[in-house]
Amino acid sequence: MRLVERSSLAADAVDVAPLLLGAVLRVTSDDGVVAVRLSEVEAYHGRGTGEVPDLASHARMGPTQRNRTMWGEPGHLYVYMNYGMHDAVNVACSPEGRASGVLLRAGEIVDGIEIVRARRLTARRDTELAQGPGRFARALGLSSKRHDGVDALDGTQGGVRVELFAPGGPVGAVRSGPRTGVAGDEASCALPWRFWIEDDPTVSRFRPGRTAANRRPPVTG
């Protein structure tokens, strides 16, 4: 297995994303080695990247304390907490000073499955172990507090070593469609920037985003 080349990540995440399908993210910690083969990813743009603003991106307004990893050297992991309880993992793309990234949404456990089963006790079957961004982060033991900014190209931080290997063999047909959980009717919300391997059972189900418009109003009185 050979590491993904950093130069290949210094490009627009929309172009990088489909090329990461079949790649393997390996995390070594005190628990042991866990590796996941990517089956589903999504691209996001920072301000200034692409022709239209990406209203669903954390970097849509420019650099902030939270999203600074996305503006740094490509190949580092932007790990953030969402909904107050789930972590999600992205690979920073675009040259330093510009922001785009690939959200790692799902994959197949190819090493350390016993470790992952212990971390993911609520999974009903093995295809659910890393099915969805929060589950994916949990399966690999990555968290926003400890691992945001770690170099995915053989970096060490927060008690883990991270490696991102290029796809090792043939990858199934790549499909694309709207990003999951992204709300709104703006053009940027309907962009087909979710990519997945066709017929891969570890790919998550599409869910439309919940907005103030379609969310149930709070009970009053």
Add this chain to the structure above:
DNA sequence: CGGTCGATTGTCT
């Protein structure tokens, strides 16, 4: 297996 509902906290307006 699939639908619905509510949790929970960091972040930015």
Add this chain to the structure above:
DNA sequence: GACAATCGACCGC
């Protein structure tokens, strides 16, 4: 002070 790149409990089939 609203709201989020979601998940799991719970329930029905």
